[in-house]
Amino acid sequence: MDTADDDTVEQAKHPNSLEVIFENQSGKTVELYWDGDNGGVLQSTLDNTNEITINTFLGHRFYFTPKDSNGSKEHKLYQATMDQYTALITLYDERTMAERGAEFERAKGQWMKAYYDRTGRRWQNYYPREPVTHHYYNATENGQIFTVSTARTHFSVCAPEQLTQADLDQLNALETEWNANPKNTKPLPAKCTEDDHKDDDDCKKLPPGFQIDNDRFYIGKMNDTIYCRPKVDADADANGNLTYEIVNICAHGPRAFRVLNFLSDDEMEHIKAVGQFLGLKRSTVSEEALLTQDRTSQTAWVERDKSFVIDNVIRR
Numbered sequence: 001m002d003t004a005d006d007d008t009v010e011q012a013k014h015p016n017s018l019e020v021i022f023e024n025q026s027g028k029t030v031e032l033y034w035d036g037d038n039g040g041v042l043q044s045t046l047d048n049t050n051e052i053t054i055n056t057f058l059g060h061r062f063y064f065t066p067k068d069s070n071g072s073k074e075h076k077l078y079q080a081t082m083d084q085y086t087a088l089i090t091l092y093d094e095r096t097m098a099e100r101g102a103e104f105e106r107a108k109g110q111w112m113k114a115y116y117d118r119t120g121r122r123w124q125n126y127y128p129r130e131p132v133t134h135h136y137y138n139a140t141e142n143g144q145i146f147t148v149s150t151a152r153t154h155f156s157v158c159a160p161e162q163l164t165q166a167d168l169d170q171l172n173a174l175e176t177e178w179n180a181n182p183k184n185t186k187p188l189p190a191k192c193t194e195d196d197h198k199d200d201d202d203c204k205k206l207p208p209g210f211q212i213d214n215d216r217f218y219i220g221k222m223n224d225t226i227y228c229r230p231k232v233d234a235d236a237d238a239n240g241n242l243t244y245e246i247v248n249i250c251a252h253g254p255r256a257f258r259v260l261n262f263l264s265d266d267e268m269e270h271i272k273a274v275g276q277f278l279g280l281k282r283s284t285v286s287e288e289a290l291l292t293q294d295r296t297s298q299t300a301w302v303e304r305d306k307s308f309v310i311d312n313v314i315r316r
Helices: 094-119 165-179 265-278 308-315
Strands: 017-025 030-036 039-046 051-057 061-066 078-081 088-092 145-150 209-213 217-222 225-230 242-250 256-259
Touching (some): 017 039, 039 061, 165 209, 225 308, 265 308
Antiparallel strands (some): 017 051, 030 039, 030 061, 061 078, 217 225
16 A cells, blocks of 8 residues: 655656757847747746746747747747657747748758657757767876877968969959849848947848968958968978977866967957957856856857858867
8 A cells, every 4th residue: 555645746747748948049138938829928038048948748839039029929039839859949049040941940850850769868959960079188297298280271361472363353253243142231230220239149240251272372351351371381291281289287177288379370360350340248157147256258259150260270
């Protein structure tokens, strides 16, 4: 005979119940609504990078809106219907959400269903996601050195003798073609003239980059500056690779390494300029994105496909 108190007996989980994380990565404060029979029911107001976990059921619909929308579907940013494999719903910035479209969402749903059917678990990470690679050097002593090599040479501002007229003509032709496309030159939203919106993601538009190559250099132009990267560096080994020494300067945690000459002076200036253009913001800590006196740096996130210089640094 079972004599356990009713309060200690765990209730059976409803077969159609789900626990779903709703995450805001849009760069703005938004509202999350459950789409009920009588209209939207506010679930939470989410600041950028914040999330909420909701217990819900299969078939329930939720949607995001801008802050202070009063649940109006006319202004909804994204809507999702709960499926058996739904575990994480993320709202990204308007441009990213617009670029994805219905076909992307269908492919995402099919992939997540296949993952659930195969593993019995719901996918809770970014989609699409490449396999995780852990680049880690297991240092045990201070001063320990690891030698690595790469064929990713440095970008520097081109010297006049490194470019031919044909190179310049080719870069100018690419830029002219880009400017001729109305989609590329449409003005920023009217709100961007207002102080409250100047830092919104859709009010920050990096200049385009154009890339070509010749016999000796990979060449890129961005914001009227032309960069050259040698196909084979003068200091490269017989295989065309540059060699770096990674020096461990703290073996006991937190792990810290030093890599000399990893960036060229012009690469450093480019990265700083891009950060200033996008607008540096105070760095935060924890999932709640808190400001503390212990971390006073400033940060700007740059998508690697928006700068060929930064993409090359990451690949290096």
